[in-house]
Amino acid sequence: MLRHSPGFRPFRGAGLFDRIGGQPTVDRLVDALYDGFENDELLRPLFPRDLADGRAMQKLFFAEWLGGPHRYSEQAYGSLLHRHESVPVTRAVAGRWLWHFRQALSATVAAEDDRWTILDQAHSLALALVNRSSPAAGERRQxxxxxxxxxxxxxxxxxxxxxxxxxxxxxxxxxxxxxxxxxxxxxxxxxxxxxxxxxxxxxxxxxxxxxxxxxxxxxxxxxxxxxxxxxxxxxxxxxxxxxxxxxxxxxxxxxxxxxxxxxxxxxxxxxxxxxxxxxxxxxxxxxxxxxxxxxxxxxxxxxxxxxxxxxxxxxxxxxWDGGARALRGAAEHGSVPMVELLLDHGADATRIGVGRWVLHPELAPLLAGSGASIDSSGSWIGAACTGNQARKDDPDYVRALLRYGARADDRRTGEPGRTSGVEALNATALHYAAKAGFLRTIEVLLEHGADPRALDSRGHTPLDWLETAARSVPRAAVRELLASQGSTKIGFE
CATH class of the missing domain: 1.25.40.20 (Ankyrin repeat-containing domain)
Structure with a gap:
């Protein structure tokens, strides 16, 4: 894929994705592949501590690579070469990855001809990512x-x-x-x-x-x-x-x-x-x-x-099977003409995701009328209820998100079984808003039924999260707001 002519997609239009069983087969393939990585002494150190995010994105990648939906291209950031530039990929590493891939294929893809067809392209892909002749020779390049x-x-x-x-x-x-x-x-x-x-x-x-x-x-x-x-x-x-x-x-x-x-x-x-x-x-x-x-x-x-x-x-x-990222980009520009052009051409508004489009007086009803909404995965919480990336208290944004599908009791969750990262905390928007000290956002969430006694995966309430907040957070005011709604649990247990 990396060493062919521009636009080369080995399995597009070949019917392979559907023939091998579609997304369920790809999911099993990736799970088997990553299960192999978990205990591999050569490969495991090259991956993050938690492989859940990797599994999720690779399921999208391999589905698209094998000729399925373009969900990976809609969500991923950066090319494969750039994503691997700081990883020491030697021929030994590529060979070990291919060994695990071959085992995963054998366990999930029934037809031998399909397995060999996929493996042949995977071999080219893995070798194209080799960027070190050996660990010693590549040491300076790191x-x-x-x-x-x-x-x-x-x-x-x-x-x-x-x-x-x-x-x-x-x-x-x-x-x-x-x-x-x-x-x-x-x-x-x-x-x-x-x-x-x-x-x-x-x-x-x-x-x-x-x-x-x-x-x-x-x-x-x-x-x-x-x-x-x-x-x-x-x-x-x-x-x-x-x-x-x-x-x-x-x-x-x-x-x-x-x-x-x-x-x-x-x-x-x-x-x-x-x-x-x-x-x-x-x-x-x-x-x-x-x-x-x-x-x-x-x-x-x-x-x-x-x-x-x-x-x-x-x-x-x-x-055409595309347009979700373009639709997000056009909405970010606040361009009604571009959004209308994309929707008229079949762009799928249901995949636009979280964004400030919910605040736009023309775009919000236009997109919602075409099926756009904020899902209950809690992804909106990271965009509106945390102090990360210098975000400010923005109650109007939160109110608009709730108007277009978000719910006050949504939780910021990730892949099932995650053991680390913020998604593993299974916390509500109120947990994050309390820690950030977003008083007006807290008021909006409480107005929409948020529970100040909700527990995260560790058994902690929003008030518990407040105890770990920065010194600049108005703790007394946050406590008063949450306590007014009946929260009684203060401090860590």
Whole structure:
């Protein structure tokens, strides 16, 4: 999948997903695979402490990979290559993963021909993720990453590029050659192009960085629906920021225009011309995010380009199995025209999920009328009732969420059997709001029937959670609100 032509999907349209038994078979396959990982001394250290999230997402991934619904592409963030960049994947690791995969296939897929067909593609996929020749040889490379400690190296280089410090960038590349790996080189090139630093762009080109090396756009540009999944070439960002000197330099170096750039920037004439020659490009997956189906439609929505979206949808047969992420993105933009275009083309509003669309006077009834609602999984609690990510007390948002399907007694839950993480606490919105000190949100929740005596999985009430709150939280006021509703349990037991 990673070493084939752009848009390659080995099992799409082959009927394999349904033939092997659909999602129930995939669920058993992933459970068997992860059961094997649990006690594998080579592989287990490469995974998080709690494998529940991994199991859940892999069930979506393998369903889509095997030709099923596009649920993984609707929810996942980041390409496979980027997600594995900081994991030391040697051939031995890939081989061990394949051994477990083969055992899981044998236990879940009945037909031998189907097993060999799947295993053949899985072999190619696993080997494409190998990024170390051996643990020893790859040891130094662990110092470079996009996040964590290794991210400091990339951050320093991108800061130098943004400031136009050519000598500094050259020195950083000499000191750490792994910065020329496309993932990191793309980040440095993008910063230089965004800032209009033609000298830095020229230096990077001389170092061998490709003129079309893409990197993901910041969430502040594309919106949360497209965090880490909309990639742009240097030419695209140079045009976005109107950097003519950088644009000229890139074109001289062979930079190519593509359908994704045209869609994101709303270059109507270029888009029409491209689709006249190759109409199927309207739904072509972006190779920069390998396994995810991020298409020109998504780029148009991320860029807020209504007319580009209209042109693209005109080349896609309706209804189509897609559009949930695009619908979320369009709602984040607050764009009624884009939402209407997507709904008219068959986008499934029931999969839009939690979002501030519930507050929009036009979008909320439009989406709700097409089936959108907030489910009872409690995912809304993390978006509205915690102090995480500098969130503030927002009673209007909570009230709107409750209006469109959320319930005051919902619990923030995850996969059954989780032993760690916030979802394992099985706590209510009131638990989180009490700890955050969101007085007005607490009032809204109590008005809608929230129980101040509700227990989480450890037997703790919202008042117990208050005892672990930050010092800035108005504890006395929270206690008074909760006590007024009949809560009597104070402090930990």
């Amino acid at each position: 110092h470079v990453a996009l996040h964590g400690v290794g991210g400091r190296v990339v951050k320093r280089a991108t800061d130098l590029a943004r400031r136009g410090d050519v000598a500094g960038v050259d020195a950083a590349l000499a000191e750490e050659p792994d910065l020329l790996i496309p993932t990191y080189a793309g980040a440095i090139m993008q910063e230089a192009a965004l800032a209009g630093r033609a000298d830095v762009v020229g230096s990077l080109l001389r170092h061998g960085v490709g003129a079309d090396t893409p990197f993901r756009l910041q969430v502040g540009v594309v919106g949360r629906a497209y965090e880490r999944v909309v990639f742009a070439t240097p030419l695209c960002v140079a045009r976005l920021k109107r950097r003519p000197s950088v644009e000229s330099l890139l074109l001289e170096a062979g930079a190519r225009e593509d359908v994704f750039t045209s869609a994101f920037l709303g270059d109507h004439s270029s888009l029409v011309r491209t689709l006249e020659d190759e109409p199927d490009l309207a739904r072509s997956p972006d190779p920069a995010v390998d396994v995810l189906d991020i298409t020109p439609v998504d780029h148009a929505v991320a860029g807020g380009q209504v007319e580009a979206l209209r042109v693209l949808l005109g080349h896609i047969a309706a209804p």
